Amino acid sequence: MTTSYTDYSRNMMMDGDIRMPGKDKLLQATEDRTDSGLDSLREEDYNNMLKDMQNLSIPMEQNIQDYEPEAWKMQANEDGDTLLHLAIIHEDKELAVEVIKRSYRDAFYLNRQNNLHQTPLHLAIITDQPEIAATLFEAGCDPEVRDYRGNTALHIACEKGSLHGVGVVVQNCKTRLSPLLQYTNYNGHTCLHLASSNGFLAIVEDLIRLGADINAQEPCNGRTALHMAVDKQNEALMFLLLKYGADVNRVTYQGYSACQLTWGRSNLQIQQHLLALTETSLQYLPESEDEDSSESESEADDEYMYDDVCISLCPRMV
Template sequence: MSRVDYCPDAAMDAKHRKTLPCADERLDSGLDSLKSGEYALLAEEMESLAVDDARTDVHGLEPWKQQVTEDGDTFLHLAIIHEAKEHAIKMIQQSQGDLFLNIQNYQRQTALHLAVITEQPELVERLVKAGCDTRLVDRNGNTALHVACKRGSMASFAVLTQVPSAQHLRSVLSFPNYHGHNCLHLASINGYLSMVEDLVQLGADINSKEQCSGRTALHLAVDLQNLSLVHRLISLGADVNSLTYGGFAPYHLTFGRQNSEIQQQLYEKTARDLRLLPESESEESDEDLPSDDEYDDIHFGGRLSPSH
């Protein structure tokens, strides 16, 4: 069984990655973990293990808690993946406060991640109430809430931000995944306006910078030419003068883009001294470039270069 990972507190040093999004994130783990016909056999085995029976082995563990597939999925993972809801509920009920709930498969997904992916908010709620750790991350650094924000899963989002009293919520909201995006960035990239508003109201920093290039949610909205999202973020208090690591304000990202309304709105709100595009770091004047003469006295191995 795989070990448990938590979101890193340290920021990723990814200033120079300019693409949007930084990388594709895979969220289909385990869904094809069983070959054709194997699920029927699994169901029979689950029945034979009598999940509702309190049988334990010499170590005090139920047999179904000890078995995993070649993909690292437990019986609980598989019950969720294949929507065997009754079996999943029984296992959750018998695992209150048990570390079994936090076992991660080989893609580092917990049962909670899979319940969000498979759109089963009732199981999400049961898992959270039973003690499943909402801070655990998958192989891409996503908590279950990150996954809900990327997929637009409002029902699971509501559970993860409200039940029970959203323990650890503030820290989860600030966590960047391994691509540098926090929950607000993911919701913005995917255009979920109501989720963006909810996240800000829940305490997400509207001006937090993604770690690929230092863009805020407003930068991302401009980059994606999402006029509605630009309006919503500005109304929620987004800083129009926030700069990326390269020194670009959201207004600068409107150049060469088609939506003139976004450009006009940001022009009016951007500080006057920020309206001009910053000079490219790669553009240097001729006088700034070294001349050949500057290298005349270069020594190699203690001797002057051959030109001398």
């Protein structure tokens, strides 16, 4: 059986269609994955997994040394999705809650990752089910686990612009929030970078108030959120960042301030505002040595050309 699968980063797979979890309609291919292999588990296998759960008792305590997962917890489809992954993807809230209840404090199962390194918490945020995410937190899931792009659940919520997703993570991770705000994904982006790049101002403000480093720089090129505001020509984001003390004189690894990046862009209000706040030496683009060199070479070529013409016209000058 040939089936179209997509990942939640909306990368198009096989036939280019994306199937939304729990839905029967196909959407045009976009950027983020919302499906982790919905059709790869046969209905018969799915029903068998449900039967295995029946009449099971919920252990009050688990001794890690003696722990042996129940048979149904070891089952997964070809995409690595367990029964809990699938229940969340299919938005079967009743089943998801029951599975979580039967996995209370079972870190192995609650944090189990599929082939894309997605945990049930990742999928709960992706599918906008904050109540399932809250239940996972109550059962003891780990919010610091990363998916194949290096994203925690909080990264995903910020990238999606999910206020509910951000809220449920923040409320349940108060003692672990500081490292979550500092973590970068495999592209070097913090949660603040993702929210800023996508223009989610309410989330940007919340993250800053919670302690996110407003001047954090991408490891690849050294851009801050303020540089991103200029790149995106997002005037409202610029004013918000400046309100909370963004450093206008912070430069990228190539040595460019946010103000210098405004040259050649259309929004003059952004440029004029940053010009008034930025140090003089960082207001204008530096003269390019390459341009000076090319101009000198051009002038030299002109001189050689002039000499050649003169020689051809006046051989006696040689």
